Amino acid sequence: MSEYQRALAWYERLLGSEPAFLPNVTEAVWELAEHRYLYIKVLPEGAGHALHTMFVDDLDDRVESISARGIEPASRETYGNGVRKVIYRDPDGNEIGFGGAPLQ
Numbered sequence: 381m382s383e384y385q386r387a388l389a390w391y392e393r394l395l396g397s398e399p400a401f402l403p404n405v406t407e408a409v410w411e412l413a414e415h416r417y418l419y420i421k422v423l424p425e426g427a428g429h430a431l432h433t434m435f436v437d438d439l440d441d442r443v444e445s446i447s448a449r450g451i452e453p454a455s456r457e458t459y460g461n462g463v464r465k466v467i468y469r470d471p472d473g474n475e476i477g478f479g480g481a482p483l484q
Contacts, residue, residue, distance in 0.1 A: 381420055382427040386471050391420060393449045394468060394476065428473035439464060439480025 381387040384406055391408065392398055395418070399408040406422040412434065436442055443453065443466050454475075457465045462482025467475055 381422055381470070381472050381474070382424045383471070384422050387420055387422075390451070390470050391418075393451055394446060394470075396445060396449060430474035431477075432475065433465065433477035433479050435479040437480075439466065439478055442478055 388399075388408055391410070395410050395412075397410065400411040400417070401409050403409065408420050410418045412418055418432070418434075446453075446468070451468060453466045454469045455467045457467070459465070463479060464482065465477050465479045467477045469475055
């Protein structure tokens with residue numbers, strides 16, 4: 381990430397909460413589930429090259445709540461086996477995806 385405050389605000393909106401803790405003035409950590417964390421750090425030379433996918437049980441509800449906070453998906457995919465993925469891009473272009481089981 382290239383700009384800490386801009387990224388921090390975006391990830392707070394994406395995830396719907398403030399970080400669980402701030403290790404220092406250039407890093408933030410969210411606990412997504414017990415012992416599962418998402419971590420951001422100012423690292424301008426790497427900005428825009430990250431790719432993360434998290435599988436969730438509540439994909440449709442999650443996408444709806446993220447939209448209510450003002451962030452829309454960059455794209456949506458459905459694979460041949462029915463697995464779905466919703467992709468977001470942070471201000472630097474890093475990909476944050478949420479995956480979910482096929483619709484029943």
